[in-house]
Amino acid sequence: MIPPMDCQDLVEIVTAYFDDAMTPAEREIFEHHLEECDGCVNYVAQMRMTVELTGTLTPDDIAPDTMETLLAAFRSATTDPS
Amino acid sequence: MVEDNDVVDALRRGDEAAFRQVVMQYHSALVRTARSFVRSQAVAEEVAQDTWLAVIRGLSAFEGRSSFKTWLFRILVNQARSRGQRESRTAASGSFLEEDEASVSASRFNDMDHRWPRHWRAFPTDWGLLPEDTISSAETRSVIEGAIESLPTNQRQVITLRDMDGFDSREVSAALELSEGNQRVLLHRARSRVRAALELHLQGVATA
Numbered sequence: 001m002i003p004p005m006d007c008q009d010l011v012e013i014v015t016a017y018f019d020d021a022m023t024p025a026e027r028e029i030f031e032h033h034l035e036e037c038d039g040c041v042n043y044v045a046q047m048r049m050t051v052e053l054t055g056t057l058t059p060d061d062i063a064p065d066t067m068e069t070l071l072a073a074f075r076s077a078t079t080d081p082s
Numbered sequence: 083m084v085e086d087n088d089v090v091d092a093l094r095r096g097d098e099a100a101f102r103q104v105v106m107q108y109h110s111a112l113v114r115t116a117r118s119f120v121r122s123q124a125v126a127e128e129v130a131q132d133t134w135l136a137v138i139r140g141l142s143a144f145e146g147r148s149s150f151k152t153w154l155f156r157i158l159v160n161q162a163r164s165r166g167q168r169e170s171r172t173a174a175s176g177s178f179l180e181e182d183e184a185s186v187s188a189s190r191f192n193d194m195d196h197r198w199p200r201h202w203r204a205f206p207t208d209w210g211l212l213p214e215d216t217i218s219s220a221e222t223r224s225v226i227e228g229a230i231e232s233l234p235t236n237q238r239q240v241i242t243l244r245d246m247d248g249f250d251s252r253e254v255s256a257a258l259e260l261s262e263g264n265q266r267v268l269l270h271r272a273r274s275r276v277r278a279a280l281e282l283h284l285q286g287v288a289t290a
Contacts, residue, residue, distance in 0.1 A: 006200035008191045012184075015270035019251055021262070039205030043186075049209055050277040053217070053226055054245040059110035066127070070105055070134050071098060077138045078096030 005033045010040050014047045086150045094141050105134065108151070111247055112158050118238040119162035121169055129165055133158040152253060155243070159257045166235075185274035209284065216287050222280070229279035233272050240265055241272035 010033055016022050017030055034041055092100035112133055116126035136157050144153060191200050209217065216222065230238055236258075243254045255265040 006191075007202050008186070008188070008200040011186045011274075012270070014185075015266055015273060019266060021251070021266060037201075039202040042206040042208050046206055046209055046277055046281065047273060049217070050226075050273055050280055051245050053222070053280070054230070054241065054273075054276060055248065056218075057223060057226060057246060059114040062106065062109040066109070066131065067102070067105060070109075070131065071102060073135055074093075074096075074098065074101045074138055 002029055002032045005029050007033075007037060007040055007043075010037075011043060014044055017044070018048070018051070087146065089150050090141065090144055090146065093137075104150075104154075108154060109134070112154070115155065115239075115242050115247060116158060116162040116165075118235065118242045119159075119166035121166075125165065125169075126162075129162045130158065132161055136161070152249070155247060155249065156257055159243075183271050185270065186278070206281070207285075212284060212287075216284065221287075222283065225279055225283040226276055229276045230272070233275060237268045237272035237275070240268040241276070244269050245273070 010030065013022070013026075013030065017027070022030065034044065089100060089104060093104070109130060112130040113123075113126050116129040116133075117123060120126050120129060133154070137154060140157070144150075148156070190203060192198055192203055194200070230241060233241065239258060240254060240260075243249050243257065244251070249257070251262050251265060254260075254269075255262045258265065260268070
């Protein structure tokens with residue numbers, strides 16, 4: 001018999017679930033709840049998509065003059081024997 | 083992407099093309115990560131440039147016990163942290179776990195006297211049903227960026243390192259000198275807030 005878990009508890013441990021930072025017993029309770037609750041299935045999918053979308057954000061490109069400054073520093077450090 | 087050992091070897095040889103490539107690959111991500119520690123974009127840019135100078139100086143001492151990327155970001159985080167601390171000597175840190183923050187507003191769940199207490203009043207929707215254009219639109223991206231920018235500093239640092247830079251729980255907790263558990267609490271709060279902002283945005287789009 002798996003003890004019940006409320007939706008309001010489940011939303012607090014989704015990151016622990018993704019990180020696999022749960023005991024096997026906690027994991028079983030979590031997954032058992034998902035089998036019976038479409039609302040939480042959607043919620044977990046929303047959290048997963050949030051993580052994925054955050055990972056696709058691309059930062060701005062480097063400014064050309066910054067690149068030149070850094071290359072100059074690299075050049076002088078690697079050609080200067082001191 | 084170049085293999086780690088090859089990168090370090092090439093940089094040690096003074097291979098300019100290799101240096102250009104790693105700067106292209108990581109500089110903007112370094113600036114973005116630095117921005118979660120310091121107050122302005124200009125200071126973040128400075129911290130990132132100082133990081134490359136430290137990399138150049140430290141090449142001969144790099145022992146390869148971590149990956150090049152981990153080493154690079156460790157240098158950045160150390161520089162950005164000390165810079166950030168100098169900026170705000172009064173900033174409170176370490177008290178974050180005392181504040182209890184619900185991942186989802188309690189109003190979204192049934193009251194205790196309901197037949198199904200603490201269960202959803204109305205189910206979250208299936209974002210998989212939304213058009214791909216909506217999910218990947220520039221507007222959706224800017225909602226995420228805006229939500230991350232408005233996070234408390236320590237949450238922003240963790241979500242940037244974990245979900246944008248792709249470091250794992252162990253690496254991030256070591257870099258920020260947090261326990262893995264506290265690191266995870268911060269990440270969870272950050273992700274929950276970003277999800278809530280996305281939900282608000284996507285509902286608006288769907289009903290528009």
